Amino acid sequence: MKMQWSLILSIxxxxxxxxxxxxxxxxxxxxxxxxxxxLPLILVILFTALLGAAISGFMxxxxxxxxxxxxxxxxxxxxxxxxxxxxxxxxxxxLQHLVDPQNIDTIEGxx
Numbered sequence: 001m002k003m004q005w006s007l008i009l010s011i012x013x014x015x016x017x018x019x020x021x022x023x024x025x026x027x028x029x030x031x032x033x034x035x036x037x038x039l040p041l042i043l044v045i046l047f048t049a050l051l052g053a054a055i056s057g058f059m060x061x062x063x064x065x066x067x068x069x070x071x072x073x074x075x076x077x078x079x080x081x082x083x084x085x086x087x088x089x090x091x092x093x094x095l096q097h098l099v100d101p102q103n104i105d106t107i108e109g110x111x
Contacts, residue, residue, distance in 0.1 A: 021045040 024041040
């Protein structure tokens with residue numbers, strides 16, 4: 001359901017940007033680091049919106065990759081700790097078997 005709302009809001013935002021861009025079609029001067037150019041304002045608006053979306057997408061992708069790496073590291077750590085716990089439980093069971101009163105009679109009888 002969350003993805004559906006996200007998609008609906010994205011489409012609504014894209015429509016608002018498109019309408020805003022269509023209403024602003026006059027030519028404007030754009031100053032770059034290496035020069036100047038006269039471009040229609042619609043292109044400037046659409047380009048900056050697409051650039052912003054691309055940057056947001058890349059940032060979300062990098063966060064997702066980082067989170068997945070962290071999840072994998074935590075899974076490995078959890079598996080190692082589960083193995084340690086299992087071995088310690090086996091040691092405890094073996095020690096309890098030695099200390100069990102029924103075994104004491106058997107051990108004394110063998111001596």
